[in-house]
Amino acid sequence: xxxxxxxxxxxxxxxxxxxxxxxxxxxxxxxxxxxxxxxxxxxxxxxxxxxxxxxxxxxxxxxxxxxxxxxxxxxxxxxxxxxxxxxxxxxxxxxxxxxxxxxxxxxxxxxxxxxxxxxxxxxxxxxxxxxxxxxxxxxxxxxxxxxxxxxxxxxx
Amino acid sequence: xxxxxxxxxxxxxxxxxxxxxxxxxxxxxxxxxxxxxxxxxxxxxxxxxxxxxxxxxxxxxxxxxxxxxxxxxxxxxxxxxxxxxxxxxxxxxxxxxxxxxxxxxxxxxxxxxxxxxxxxxxxxxxxxxxxxxxxxxxxxxxxxxxxxxxxxxxxxxxxxxxxxxxxxxxxxxxxxxxxxxxxxxxxxxxxxxxxxxxxxxxxxxxxxxxxxxxxxxxxxxxxxxxxxxxxxxxxxxxxxxxxxxxxxxxxxxxxxxxxxxxxxxxxxxxxxxxxxxxxxxxxxxxxxxxxxxxxxxxxxxxxxxxxxxxxxxxxxxxxxxxxxxxxxxxxxxxxxxxxxxxxxxxxxxxxxxxxxxxxxxxxxxxxxxxxxxxxxxxxxxxxxxxxxxxxxxxxxxxxxxxxxxxxxxxxxxxxxxxxxxxxxxxxxxxxxxxxxxxxxxxxxxxxxxxxxxxxxxxxxxxxxxxxxxxxxxxxxxxxxxxxxxxxxxxxxxxxxxx
Numbered sequence: 001x002x003x004x005x006x007x008x009x010x011x012x013x014x015x016x017x018x019x020x021x022x023x024x025x026x027x028x029x030x031x032x033x034x035x036x037x038x039x040x041x042x043x044x045x046x047x048x049x050x051x052x053x054x055x056x057x058x059x060x061x062x063x064x065x066x067x068x069x070x071x072x073x074x075x076x077x078x079x080x081x082x083x084x085x086x087x088x089x090x091x092x093x094x095x096x097x098x099x100x101x102x103x104x105x106x107x108x109x110x111x112x113x114x115x116x117x118x119x120x121x122x123x124x125x126x127x128x129x130x131x132x133x134x135x136x137x138x139x140x141x142x143x144x145x146x147x148x149x150x151x152x153x154x155x156x
Numbered sequence: 157x158x159x160x161x162x163x164x165x166x167x168x169x170x171x172x173x174x175x176x177x178x179x180x181x182x183x184x185x186x187x188x189x190x191x192x193x194x195x196x197x198x199x200x201x202x203x204x205x206x207x208x209x210x211x212x213x214x215x216x217x218x219x220x221x222x223x224x225x226x227x228x229x230x231x232x233x234x235x236x237x238x239x240x241x242x243x244x245x246x247x248x249x250x251x252x253x254x255x256x257x258x259x260x261x262x263x264x265x266x267x268x269x270x271x272x273x274x275x276x277x278x279x280x281x282x283x284x285x286x287x288x289x290x291x292x293x294x295x296x297x298x299x300x301x302x303x304x305x306x307x308x309x310x311x312x313x314x315x316x317x318x319x320x321x322x323x324x325x326x327x328x329x330x331x332x333x334x335x336x337x338x339x340x341x342x343x344x345x346x347x348x349x350x351x352x353x354x355x356x357x358x359x360x361x362x363x364x365x366x367x368x369x370x371x372x373x374x375x376x377x378x379x380x381x382x383x384x385x386x387x388x389x390x391x392x393x394x395x396x397x398x399x400x401x402x403x404x405x406x407x408x409x410x411x412x413x414x415x416x417x418x419x420x421x422x423x424x425x426x427x428x429x430x431x432x433x434x435x436x437x438x439x440x441x442x443x444x445x446x447x448x449x450x451x452x453x454x455x456x457x458x459x460x461x462x463x464x465x466x467x468x469x470x471x472x473x474x475x476x477x478x479x480x481x482x483x484x485x486x487x488x489x490x491x492x493x494x495x496x497x498x499x500x501x502x503x504x505x506x507x508x509x510x511x512x513x514x515x516x517x518x519x520x521x522x523x524x525x526x527x528x529x530x531x532x533x534x535x536x537x538x539x540x541x542x543x544x545x546x547x548x549x550x551x552x553x554x555x556x557x558x559x560x561x562x563x564x565x566x567x568x569x570x571x572x573x574x575x576x577x578x579x580x581x582x583x584x585x586x587x588x589x590x591x592x593x594x595x596x597x598x599x600x601x602x603x604x605x606x607x608x609x610x611x612x613x614x615x616x617x618x619x620x621x622x623x624x625x626x627x628x629x630x631x632x633x634x635x636x637x638x639x640x641x642x643x644x645x646x647x648x649x650x651x652x653x654x
Contacts, residue, residue, distance in 0.1 A: 005591055006591050009588065009593070013326055013330070017329070020348075023348060027347050028345065030343060030345075033343065037616045037619075037620060037621030038612070038621075040340035040345040040347060042613075042616075043336065043609040043612065044333075044336050044347060047332050047333055047336060050329050051326070051333065054325045054326050054329060055326055058322045058326065067590075067591050067592050069591065073382050074382075075378055075382055076379070078381070079378045082375070082554075083579060086558060086562070086575075086579050087576065087579060089575075090562065090579065091572060093575070094570070102562075102563070105555070105559065105562075106556070106559055109555035110552060110555055113378070113551040114551060115549075120552075124552055136563075142567055144566075144567065145570060
């Protein structure tokens with residue numbers, strides 16, 4: 001099964017390279033550039049063929065080292081939850097603002113990873129983000145968009 | 157020349173200037189540790205402040221910030237596997253595994269000493285070879301650069317041990333494919349954007365490196381939490397923070413540093429090549445020259461594997477000043493920002509600077525060097541404390557790594573799409589890592605992709621579509637032959653091992 005997974009990845013890469021090559025051929029170049037020795041589609045076309053070549057070889061040749069992955073011991077649930085939290089964080093950061101979303105992201109991540117020391121969890125989220133934000137925004141003058149803090153008048 | 161050096165030293169060693177370099181080193185280290193904020197950003201942030209001082213003091217402050225940021229970048233590579241700049245990617249290959257084995261302090265100390273030695277040796281090379289090397293750097297043409305990129309990519313041989321060559325090559329192609337997304341640099345035609353405006357400017361380096369290194373590392377740690385084979389080793393804080401380098405490790409470094417510094421310096425002299433190619437090439441070369449026993453340790457916490465890229469990285473930084481100061485051509489993004497600052501001070505770099513104003517030339521070189529000395533004095537005592545970041549429990553460390561990764565992207569682009577893209581790439585990278593697909597070749601290819609296409613384009617256009625440019629010039633041919641030699645040697649060694 002594990003050998004198959006590497007082969008499946010190679011097959012997926014082969015399909016991806018074929019799609020990439022097809023898309024490379026669809027790149028619209030200027031009429032005067034169509035027959036030039038090098039245009040915007042030349043390099044991607046080489047890459048597409050190279051991708052087909054190497055993934056094709058990987059598919060055909062025997063696997064010298066079998067990679068054994070014991071899926072039973074892998075924490076898919078917690079990893080999945082963390083990814084979902086990160087996606088929600090990414091979706092809300094612009095609308096809600098850096099401070100609140102980042103603090104909530106950190107707090108909820110600590111929680112889902114099994115942490116229950118509430119005071120420490122709080123200190124390493126809200127005050128920590130506030131201090132980090134002050135470093136970036138206040139000291140280094142790096143703009144951080146924050147509609148929430150603007151709405152309550154903390155940020156100009 | 158001696159007179160120029162002495163004037164440079166006198167200027168750099170005043171109390172005010174030493175204080176400036178200390179302040180610069182401190183802030184540079186902090187800024188460099190933050191993902192997405194490398195030396196270039198650090199120097200750019202300092203430019204408005206430096207204009208309040210005289211040119212020498214301003215440059216000295218920038219020198220401190222520069223080396224501080226480079227060291228800060230290495231620190232985040234070693235401790236968190238989160239290289240914020242391309243030049244420190246190779247540092248993480250052995251620095252991070254070493255830190256994971258509870259030797260974070262030692263890894264940081266090796267990095268600090270190697271950087272310092274690389275900088276010192278390259279300063280010596282600079283003393284004797286700056287004027288003549290500027291001519292050499294000008295003799296490089298597009299076919300030579302293209303061949304150099306190919307040579308850089310053969311460094312993947314260093315990461316493709318035990319029959320993993322094809323996996324590494326697939327990662328190289330994937331890296332080049334990712335680099336091809338966005339506007340074509342010459343015609344402005346968009347490629348592989350699928351009408352998504354967010355992809356028009358391409359995918360940023362920080363995004364790819366954060367996704368494939370920091371974020372996927374964090375996800376892998378969570379994923380393998382219950383895996384008995386990857387149970388975390390319990391280490392004491394004393395061991396974690398220890399900066400002692402034993403005799404055997406020192407003797408390894410003595411051999412690695414001189415050869416890596418030469419590679420780093422020579423690559424740094426070439427405009428556009430820079431610290432990234434230098435560090436990858438030094439890593440690859442080091443792996444090829446060490447004995448089989450040491451070779452097995454590469455990627456698992458090898459002293460040579462950490463020392464080589466760190467030395468080359470810093471040597472390349474000094475080397476990149478050759479084209480900037482002697483020709484007025486910035487060799488890298490960082491030197492381009494510094495060139496802007498120099499022009500702001502009314503200093504015009506170029507051949508005349510070295511001839512007519514040697515004192516300014518040497519003041520800059522000396523202030524850069526003093527920046528490195530002060531950095532070592534300041535940061536070595538701090539290493540035991542910095543290394544304790546790894547003692548932070550995983551329940552806190554993992555979310556913090558994810559937070560730094562997302563922040564690094566957010567401050568650069570201010571859009572949700574980049575965050576989603578980063579999470580997507582991180583998930584794919586985590587899955588690929590489970591099946592032993594190496595990430596370093598992907599990053600190297602991604603960094604070199606644009607440059608490679610640009611130089612292939614120029615070469616093919618100049619030769620009217622003929623591939624003869626590959627053997628028309630002796631220099632191109634020599635580089636390509638070296639590349640072939642490395643690949644053949646790699647295969648020969650693997651056959652012998654079987």
